[in-house]
Amino acid sequence: MRLAVIGAGAVGRSVVELAGEHGHEVVAVADSSSAVVSDGTDGSGGAVGVDADAVVARKAERGIVGDDDPADALAADYDALVEATPTTLGDAEPGFSHVRTALERDRHVVLANKGPVAERYGDLRALAADSAGDVRFEATVGGAIPAVSTVEDIEPSHVTAVRGVLNGTANFILTRMAAEGLDYDHVLSEAQDLGVAEADPSFDVDGTDAALKCVILANVLSFGAADDPADAREFTLADASVEGIRDVPGSVLRLAAEDGRTVRLIGEATGETVRVAPRLVHENGTLAVSGTQNIVQIETTHAGRLNISGRGAGGPETASAVLGDVGRLG
Amino acid sequence: MPDGLRAFRGGGRVSDTRDGAPEEAADAADPAADGGHDPAPSTHTVRLELVDEPGQLLAALQPIANNGGNLLSIYHERGNKTPRGRIPVEVDFEATTERFEGIVEALREEGITVMQAGTERYAEEITLVLFGHLIDTDLSDTLSRIEASASASVADVSLAAPQGTEEVSSARLRLEARSGETSEAIAAVREVAEEKELRVVAPLAGVEA
Numbered sequence: 001m002r003l004a005v006i007g008a009g010a011v012g013r014s015v016v017e018l019a020g021e022h023g024h025e026v027v028a029v030a031d032s033s034s035a036v037v038s039d040g041t042d043g044s045g046g047a048v049g050v051d052a053d054a055v056v057a058r059k060a061e062r063g064i065v066g067d068d069d070p071a072d073a074l075a076a077d078y079d080a081l082v083e084a085t086p087t088t089l090g091d092a093e094p095g096f097s098h099v100r101t102a103l104e105r106d107r108h109v110v111l112a113n114k115g116p117v118a119e120r121y122g123d124l125r126a127l128a129a130d131s132a133g134d135v136r137f138e139a140t141v142g143g144a145i146p147a148v149s150t151v152e153d154i155e156p157s158h159v160t161a162v163r164g165v166l167n168g169t170a171n172f173i174l175t176r177m178a179a180e181g182l183d184y185d186h187v188l189s190e191a192q193d194l195g196v197a198e199a200d201p202s203f204d205v206d207g208t209d210a211a212l213k214c215v216i217l218a219n220v221l222s223f224g225a226a227d228d229p230a231d232a233r234e235f236t237l238a239d240a241s242v243e244g245i246r247d248v249p250g251s252v253l254r255l256a257a258e259d260g261r262t263v264r265l266i267g268e269a270t271g272e273t274v275r276v277a278p279r280l281v282h283e284n285g286t287l288a289v290s291g292t293q294n295i296v297q298i299e300t301t302h303a304g305r306l307n308i309s310g311r312g313a314g315g316p317e318t319a320s321a322v323l324g325d326v327g328r329l330g
Numbered sequence: 331m332p333d334g335l336r337a338f339r340g341g342g343r344v345s346d347t348r349d350g351a352p353e354e355a356a357d358a359a360d361p362a363a364d365g366g367h368d369p370a371p372s373t374h375t376v377r378l379e380l381v382d383e384p385g386q387l388l389a390a391l392q393p394i395a396n397n398g399g400n401l402l403s404i405y406h407e408r409g410n411k412t413p414r415g416r417i418p419v420e421v422d423f424e425a426t427t428e429r430f431e432g433i434v435e436a437l438r439e440e441g442i443t444v445m446q447a448g449t450e451r452y453a454e455e456i457t458l459v460l461f462g463h464l465i466d467t468d469l470s471d472t473l474s475r476i477e478a479s480a481s482a483s484v485a486d487v488s489l490a491a492p493q494g495t496e497e498v499s500s501a502r503l504r505l506e507a508r509s510g511e512t513s514e515a516i517a518a519v520r521e522v523a524e525e526k527e528l529r530v531v532a533p534l535a536g537v538e539a
Binding site: 243 | 488529531533
């Protein structure tokens with residue numbers, strides 16, 4: 001499949017690098033200010049993509065991916081658009097417009113950007129309904145973990161709830177606080193030194209990132225279980241009850257540990273509610289994953305409880321989910 | 331330390347899990363028994379008020395044992411006083427419904443105050459942690475209000491106030507909730523917490539996490 005990759009952060013770059021291994025070809029790459037578009041042929045009729053190594057090198061050295069205009073990448077001759085620009089809230093722009101452009105051209109879209117799926121799921125479904133292209137977004141929830149496709153396989157109407165640890169940064173901080181008896185601020189600076197937490201960690205530690213993932217799952221459950229999409233309840237971040245870990249004192253983890261428990265930032269989604277909050281879990285329980293690990297627990301009507309754990313973030317990990325989606329496109 | 335806290339910490343649980351009487355075991359083996367007068371023993375909880383004098387606890391337990399009750403646990407809230415200056419004691423025991431009525435009658439005949447008598451009043455245990463300005467917002471009152479919710483009883487409290495009583499502190503609460511009322515019990519805690527701007531780290535309800 002011919003891919004246009006919009007967004008040249010860790011995920012976008014990894015998609016460009018790994019697409020060939022999955023049998024796909026990248027014909028265009030864009031970041032916010034530049035683009036590179038392949039002319040599509042090797043002179044004898046065979047298709048040729050952009051040079052992945054050159055794109056990555058230019059991005060590292062000069063901060064641009066090529067000498068073309070970003071609009072050229074959106075207009076390129078691709079089969080699927082990979083939207084991997086940073087997540088934005090509210091109108092989810094510019095990601096949403098990129099998705100619209102591709103769907104209106106009857107092309108497929110694979111999202112790594114959570115904004116359009118969390119904030120404008122109804123609009124997205126409506127655009128997809130009028131398009132010959134499909135929309136997939138496995139990479140938006142739990143990185144490498146196949147959360148969305150597992151829910152789809154079981155069928156949303158047979159899934160009663162999805163919960164889990166969906167933010168590696170918050171989980172790393174809680175794990176270290178419990179293991180070392182340290183306070184939040186101390187562990188946060190350690191996480192920032194290690195590159196596990198960003199300079200502004202709000203998105204992760206306030207629970208927003210985990211909430212967006214749960215909102216996406218709630219949309220999958222709600223729209224997937226409805227006979228008519230018009231009857232489905234649409235969720236956005238505003239519908240989520242969100243508590244973060246910023247204020248959790250070390251003494252909470254100590255009291256929990258005395259009783260064989262620990263604290264994890266748990267997100268829960270059903271077709272009716274979305275909640276993210278620090279919760280007590282058993283210290284050696286399934287949900288008490290360590291460090292930056294994530295886990296998704298799916299509660300089903302007929303198949304019991306499924307647990308899938310793994311890496312919830314990272315360029316190659318998330319790119320694997322993106323390329324898995326590309327493989328599912330018909 | 332506030333009175334309320336000492337009161338709960340002063341409590342201690344004494345367990346006595348003797349074998350059931352032989353005739354009760356035989357009763358329990360009859361699954362076809364009519365539900366209305368089920369002869370199978372079930373768990374009962376009575377809440378008593380004892381005068382603070384030696385021998386009172388034993389005097390209260392004898393009518394239970396003598397009338398076919400199988401003692402399971404005794405929660406003696408030493409240090410906590412009821413408004414009438416007495417000591418509250420909670421006793422769990424197994425007995426058939428008929429015998430249970432006889433036991434309550436026998437306790438009253440002995441002059442013991444039975445505050446509450448019910449079947450399986452607290453069947454589910456919930457552990458949660460509260461944090462925030464627990465002491466400034468009157469922890470004793472917080473606990474009393476959770477108790478007053480009727481869905482739960484506070485069985486145990488552990489407080490951690492590493493930065494002193496005026497800073498943020500944490501408390502682990504073990505609640506005993508009525509069977510099937512775990513969510514209501516947690517909701518009651520959330521309601522009090524919200525009003526006092528405390529945070530609740532709740533367990534995942536219904537999930538063996």
